[in-house]
Amino acid sequence: MKAFETFETPTAARVNYINAQYGLKSWLLTKDHKRIALLYLGSISFFFLIGGLYAMFIRLELLTPQGDLLSSTTYNKVFTQHGIIMIFFFLIPSIPATLGNFLVPLMIGAKDLAFPRINLLSWYIYLLGGIVTIYALLAGGVDTGWTFYVPYSTTFSNSYVVAAGLGIFINGFSSILTGLNFIVTIHTMRAPGMTWFRLPLFIWAHYATSLIMILGTPVIAITILLLAFERLAKVGIFDPAAGGDPVLFQHLFWFYSHPAVYIMVLPGMGVISELIANFSRKNIFGYSFVAFSSLAIAVFGFLVWGHHLFVASQSVYAGLIFSFLSFAVAIPSAIKVFNWTATLYKGSISYDTPMLYALGFIGLFTIGGMTGLFLAALAVDVHLSDTYFVVAHFHYIMVGGTLLAYLGGLHYWWPKITGRMYPEGWGRFSALVVFVGFNLTFLPQFVAGYMGMPRRYHAYPPEFQVFNVLSSAGASILGFGLLIPLIYLMWSMRYGKLAEANPWHLPGLEWRTASPPPTENFVITPRVTWDAYEFAPAEEMRVVGKFGAEPAMEQSASPIEGKP
Amino acid sequence: MAEGLAMEHEASHPALQHHFENMEQQREAGTLGMWVFLVTEIMFFGGMFFAYTLYRNQYPEAFASASNHLDLTLGTVNTMVLILSSFTMAMAVYFAQTGKRRGQLIGLTLTLVLGLTFLGIKAVEYHQKYVDKLIPGKLFPGRPFDSSSVHLLPGAAPKNVEMFYWIYFAMTGMHAIHMIIGAGLLSVILFFAWRGKYGPEYHSPVEITGLYWHFVDIVWIFLFPLLYLLGRHLSH
Amino acid sequence: MSEHIVSVRVYVTIFLALMVGTALTVWAGLQNFPGQWNVIIAMTIAVTKATLVVLYFMHVRYSSRLVWLVFGSALFWLAILFALTLSDYWTRGWLPAF
C-alpha cells in the first residue's frame, strides 16, 4: 500500500487546469481542451435535459390511445424537437466533444489539441447553433420529424423549419471542426513512443468517428441549406412541384444521417473498450481487430444509407445492394462484441459503476444491433419500416448503447476530470435502475411495432395501449434513474472524496498525470514504452514527471518511463 | 529573456505555439488541417454537383436552353482571370518559401485584385440575369422568374429552365462566397507579409491560404464547362 | 525545412497549360460531337486541368503519402455518393412484371 502514496499527490493543494485561473472570462476565452470539454459538458447536459423533457411528454401523451394531453400539432412538434435535440445537440457531440476533447490529448501525451482556438470556436458554433434552434422552438417549433422530408418541410409545414434547419446547419460546422482537430492531432501530436498500435482503442474510435464527421457532415449541411432556400424562395430541386425529386432529398439526407449513427455509436464503443479492458485488468482481446473494425465501420457505414429508403420508392435493385451492404457492416460490430466478451476471460473483474454500464452496453447494443438486421432484411423492413419497431431499434442502440457508454465513461474519468470520486453505492444503484427502466420502456415497443403500430402517431388504436402503458411506466423509471447521477455527480464536484492521480491503478497515459491534470497535461513530455492495457504492479505505473508546488527540475532530465 | 524561454524548445521561433514541440510539427499540423478541411469542402460542393448531374440527365433540353443563355465570353474571361490568380498565388508561396518580401507582396496583391475582378465580372453576369428576369422564384418583387428571354429548345419546359438557374445560382453563389472568404484571408496574409513575417522558416499561413485559393479555382474549373458549355452544341 | 520548392519554370508551364486547356474546352464545347462525346471531352479536360493544379500549384506531387491519402479519400467518398445514388436512379423500372 505504502508504495502508491509516493506517486499520488493530493489534489487540492496543487495548481491544475481548474484552479489555474479564475473568473468567467478565463473560462469563456480558454483554449485549454480540458476546459472546453467542461464547457461542452455543461451545454450538452442542458440539451439532454430538454430532450428528455420532450421524451416525457411523448410518453405521457401515449399513455392513452386518444390524443388527449397535447394537440396533434403540439405532439408533432414535441417528437420532432425531441429527435432534433437528442441527435444533433446531444448524442452526436456527447462523447467526442466532452470525453474526447478531454482525453484525446491526454491519452496520446500531447499538451493540447492541434488547433486550440478552433476547438474553442467549435464550442461557440455549437452554442450559436443551439441558440438558433432554441429560438426556433420558442418561436413556435418545428413539426417535420427530425428527417425533414420534402415536400412537407418545404411547402406544407407551417412551422419554423428554416430556423431549425439553420441551427442544424451551424451546428454541423462545430462537428466538422472537432473531427478535423482530432484527425490532425492524432496524426501529428502523439508523444514519442506512442505508435499507432499503442494507442488506446478510445483513440482509434475517435479517429474513425472524425472521419465520418469530416466526410459526411458537409453533405447534410448543403442539403439543409438547399432545403431552407427551397422553402424561402419557392423554387428548387426537391419539390416535385418545381420539377424536383423528393427522393433525392432522402438520398442526400441519409448519406450523412446513416453514417451519423456511427458517429453516435463509435465513440461509445471506444469507451466500452477502455472500460472492459481496464476493469478486468486485461489487455483487450484481439486489439488490432477491434481497432480496425472501427475504421471498417466508418468506411462501410457510408455504403448503406439506402436501407432507409426500402419502401420510399427506391429502385428494388438499389434496395438489394443496400440491404447486402447493411448486413456486411454488421460484421465489424459483431467482431467488437465478441472481442469484448473474450477479454473478460480469466480477467480480474471488478463491479464498479463504470463496469456495470459497460456490461449493460454490450447486452443492449447486441439487441439493438440485431434488430437492425430485421430492418436490413428487405421483406421484413417493408412491414416494420416507420413502426415502433424502428423506434425501439434505435433507442436500444442510442440510449441502451451510447447513453450508457457515456454515463459509464463519465463515471470512469470523473476523478480525472474533477479530482473527486463519485459515490460508488449510488452509482451502482442508479445503473441498475436505468437498466431496468430502459428495458421496460423500449422492449414493449418492438412488439407494438410488429403488431403494426406506426411511429409519429399522436393517437393510436386501443389495442396498442398495453404496450404503451408499459413503455410509459418504464420511461418514468428511466427518468428517475437518470435523475440520480445528475444529482450525485453535481454533489461530488464539491463534496466527493479527493481522487488520487491513478485511482483505478491503470497504465493509460491519462492516469499518469495528476487529477485534475495541470494546464499543459504533463510536466514533461512523456515517453511511451508500454502498450495500451499493459498492466503492471501499481508502483510501476508511475506518474510522468513529478507534481508539486515547485517545478520538478531534477526529474526533467530523466523522465520516469514507468516500465509498465 | 528570450534565451530563457527557448530552454524548452531549442531554437524556438517566435511564431511557435506553446503546445507544439517544434516548427516542423506545427507546419505539418497546419497543412494537414487545411487538407482535411478541403476534403469537407469537396463533399460540400459534391452534393450540388450530384443534383446537377441528375437533373441534367433528366432535362437535357431545358438545361441546354438555359445554359446557352449564359454569357460565354464573360464566363471564359472569368475562367482565365481565376487561373491567372491561381498562378500568382503559387508565385506568392514561392516567394515566401524563398524569403523574398517584394515578390510576396506583388504576388498576393495581384491575386487579391484578380479575385476581386472575378467577383466583379460575376456581379455583371448576375445583373444581366436580373434584367432578363432569370432569378429563380419570386425573390424580387415585380420580377418573378420568366423564361421568355431564353430561347427554348424543343422539349424544354420553362419550369426546368428555372431549375437550371436555381442550380446555377446555388453553385456559383456558393463559389462566390468562397471567393469572398478567400479574399478576406488574402488581405490578412498580405498585411503580415507587408510586416515581413514570412520567410523560409515560417510561411505556412501563406501556403495554407494558397491551398484554399487553388481549391476554389478547381471548383470553378468544373463549374465552367458544366454550366456554360455543355449543350452549346445543340443550339448550332 | 524539408519541403520541396517548385521552380518558377514549372509554375509558368502549368499556367500556360491551364490556359490552353481553357481555350480547348471552349472550342470543343462549340463543336457538335456525336452522342455523349461533348460531355466526355469537357470533363476530361476539366479533370486534367484540376489534376495539374492539384499536383503542382498545390504541391501534392511533392507531398507526403498522407496528403495523397487525404485527397484521395475525398474523391473516393464523392464517388460513393454518386455511384450509390445513381444505382437507384439507373435501375428504376428494371423490374418486370411476372
Add this chain to the structure above:
Amino acid sequence: MSFMQTSWIPFVPPSASTVSGKVDALYFYLSGVTLFFTLLISGVLIFFVIKYRRRTPFEIPRPIAGSHMLETLWSVVPFIIAMSMFAWGAQVYFQMYRPPKNAIEIYVVGKQWMWKIQHSTGQREINELHVPAGRKIKLIMTSEDVIHDFFIPAFRIKADVLPGRYTTQWFEATKPGTYHLFCAEFCGMNHSGMIGSIVVMQPTQFDDWLSGNSGQQSPAVAGQQLYESLGCVSCHGAQGEGGRGPALAGLFGRQVFLINGQTVIADEAYVRESIENPGAKLVNGFGPIMPTFQGQVTPDQLIQIMAFIKSLRGPNTPLAASPGPSGTRVEAPAQVTPAAGR
C-alpha cells in the same frame, strides 16, 4: 373487427395475405437468431463476470493477446448467417413488389389527411377499401400533396405514396375480415388520423357490393371526356388510332422505341410523363409537337385519362406485356418506382 392477432403465436398481427406468412417466417428466423446471440453473449458475460471476479485488490491476470482462429470464426459465422437473412429477405421482397400481370387495378390518391380510392368500375371510397379475397389486387398510388404511405399491417405491405409520381404495390388477401389501414409516412398535423380499414370480402359478396355501389361514372368514361375536351383527339384520334401523334390503343405494357435509340415499357409513369413533360422521351418517328399538359390536369384527372387509354386496348391484351430485356438500361421507370419525379 379482426384487428387483434388471430394465430396461436402471441404478438403477431393477423395474417391475411399471401405474403404475410412468408414475412412472418423470416421474422421468426430473425427472432430466433437474435434470441440465440443475445442469450449466448449475456450468458457468457454473466458467467465470466462471476467466475473471474476480482479476488484481491491488486492482482494482475496473465495477458492474452488474442486468437486468429477465434477471430475468423466469429467473423465468418455471423457473415454466413447474415447472408442467409439477406437472401431470404431479398427473395420475399421481390415477390412483394413484383406486380402480377392480371391483377385488378385500384387507384389510390393520398391527400392530407385521407385516402381517396377509386375502383376501375367507377366506385369511389374514402378511407375504406373493399376487396375480394383470393384475387390479385394492384394498387396504383399517387399523392396530391406530401408523401404518404399506404400500410396494411395484416398484409405485411407498405409503400410510400409520392406527389408527382406513381408507385404501385399488390396483394392477394386470403381471409375475409376488416383490417387496419395506416398512413406510415409522417404527413403533417393529422398523420395519425389518416387511417382507415381494408374490408376483405368473399368474391361473390364483393360482386354484390360492387353492383350495389354502381351508378358512378367509371374513370375510363370520365377519361374519355377529358381526352376529347383537352384536344388529345386531334392528334391521337378518337379511338387512339393515332394521327399526328402515335397510336395510343394498346399502348400500355408495350415497348416503345424512343428517338434516342432507347426503349421503354409504357406504364403509368411513362404515360404520365408523356402527358406532363412530352419532350422528355420522344417516340421514334414523331417530332416534339405535343404541348405539355402540366398544371392542366389534376392527379385525379390524370388517372382517368390513363384509365381511358388503358380501355383502348383490345379486350384480350394483357396489361403488362413483355418485360424489358433484363440487363439493358431502360431509362424509364416502371411498376415499382416510376421515374424520378417530374
